[in-house]
Amino acid sequence: MPQRHRRYPLGFTCTLHARQSGCFPGQRPNTYAAFSRFPNAFFGGRAALADSAEQCTPRTASLVSSYVHRVRPGLYLGGRVALEDAALTTMADGGTLAALLTTPAFANGERWRTASATVIASWDTRDVFFFPTRGSAVWLSIGRALGVPGATHQFTRVSLDARRYQPLGRGLVLAVQGIGVFTEGRVPVDNLPALGGASLLRGYFAGRFRDRTALATQAELRMPTWRRVGAVAFAGAGAVGPAPDALSRDDVRSAWGLGVRFALNGDRLNVRLDRGFGTGSRGIYMTAGEAF
8 A cells, every 4th residue: 555644753954044035146245033832653674565654753953054155157155054952752662773873883873963064155047936947956065073071973064056947938848857865974863864745755754764865856737727826746866775775766765746836926936735655655835935
């Protein structure tokens, strides 16, 4: 039977912004504090069988400050510093997650504190922010969780996200994304690169597949239908593994689906409703903004 994503209780997330940078980064600093305690599920890593889900509840408090400067039209450079204090407040006794936290790479991983610094570079020629119809966007970030006093984990994280939006005529837009996330060092389980959820591999539970490396690609055909209402069809594939050279065809997971869009304003901020299907899994996602 396909897995349905509706079995976990509600949690909450609270974010307080000291100064907001706006939709397009680069004009001024952005600082915020966030706290969340949200029930989740751990599926066991790259294999992630549908019936292997274990309930767990991460609790995270963070303070983040970033600044991205527009060097010239389309080109942005900047950085981010972040402090995080987090813990797994609940998990299954004697389960896969509890066993993982006894291994050398994740020992004592029920609680972690990190202080990280990240360098950010981006190239962005999209015509609009919320619902691009043409242009490209590429983000590269290189971050390091530092070995400062009080920190429990040190690791490096590199992320590359590339997107292209191509008009096809009569309001049709083809959106394509490719993403890679790579980590090295002692990474907290909840910070491992992951696939699944409302953005990548819709059709699988959020974070269904996780490991030290994640690669994914997806495409979405966006079309107007009537007034403020639009429709989309999407498909994607991705894989996770301990390292890029350890990935194989057997690790690749695919998903596809259909969706409806309703534009809230003239800037095309959309409310979206997506129905995604994976192998033995499916999900419904309703949120504001596009998946990418």
